[in-house]
Every structure is written in C-alpha cells, then in structure tokens.
Amino acid sequence: MFSQEKYLKALNFAAIAHGDQKTPNNLPYVTHLTNVAMEVIHASIESKMDDAKADLAITVALLHDIIEDTKITYDDIYSEFGIDIAEGVDALSKDKTLSKKEQMEDSINNLLAQPYEIQMVKLADRITNMQKPPKTWDGEKIYNYHKEAKFILSCLKNSNAFLSQRLESKISEYRVYIK
C-alpha cells in the first residue's frame, strides 16, 4: 500500500505552488494533478508495484507540472522531497528554450533515462489530457495532439502495461474529435 502521508504532503505542496492556476477547462489546477495521481494509483495497484516505487510514482504525479508552471525550482524539490523525486519532476518538465517540436523529443529522451515509475507519469498525464479538446483548439492542433499522444505511447509503452492499454483506448476514442 502506498503512503497516504506522502500523498498529502505532495498534494499540499503542489496546491500551494499552483495557487489560482486553472486547467484549460477552467477548473482549479489541482484537479489535473489529482486526476494524474488517480491514474497512477490505480495502475500501481493493478501492477502490484512495491510500496517505494508506488510512492515515487504518485508523488511525482502530484508534482509533475510544478517546475514548468510555478516558481518552485529543482533545488526546492530536492531539499523537500529528495533527489529521485527532483530528477523525476525535472525529466517531466519541458525545456522552454527549445522549439515546440524539440521540447517533446528532448522530454522523451530525458524520460527514457528515468525509471519506469517516472515514465508512467507521462502516460497518466496524457490519458488525463485526452478529454474533449477545449473550444479554442482548431483542427490542426487537435490532429497534432492526437499524433503526439501516439508518439508518447510508442516511446514509453514499456513503463506500465496497464496505463499503456488505457492510453491506447483514449487515443482511439479521441479520433471522433479529428475533422
């Protein structure tokens, strides 16, 4: 069983850092983080992951957008949560000095150097994001998002069989939004 105390510590830390931020559907940002953590918790139970690995994956799920979207730095995470979590969150953060296309490739390369517990958070993130696209997205953006999801799955599918299967069904369901 994963540690509820570690879950709460990470959730509270992330909730404070993300503050008033909203998802593209205008929900409090923390709903995105808990959805990703929920996918990871479910997968960790289905896959009978050991406790330490489950705690790592769940904590990183709750913190996965914190470097990219808030003032929190790698060093802050390192001192609060330790090196494995700091490295994991860092690998899930885009390098904004690169072009959009390079960002995805760079991020996948960083993730492939990380353990499966970190890679599976990226699958859970994309599963959560394969909901009905926001009204502001045009056809090309939707098409590219679908294509990118297939790329993520092909690169990271070995990390967790359960999440890979789930992302695969999300990808086929998402076809209805492609015009």
Ligand SMILES: [Mn+2]
């Ligand atoms: Mn995310």
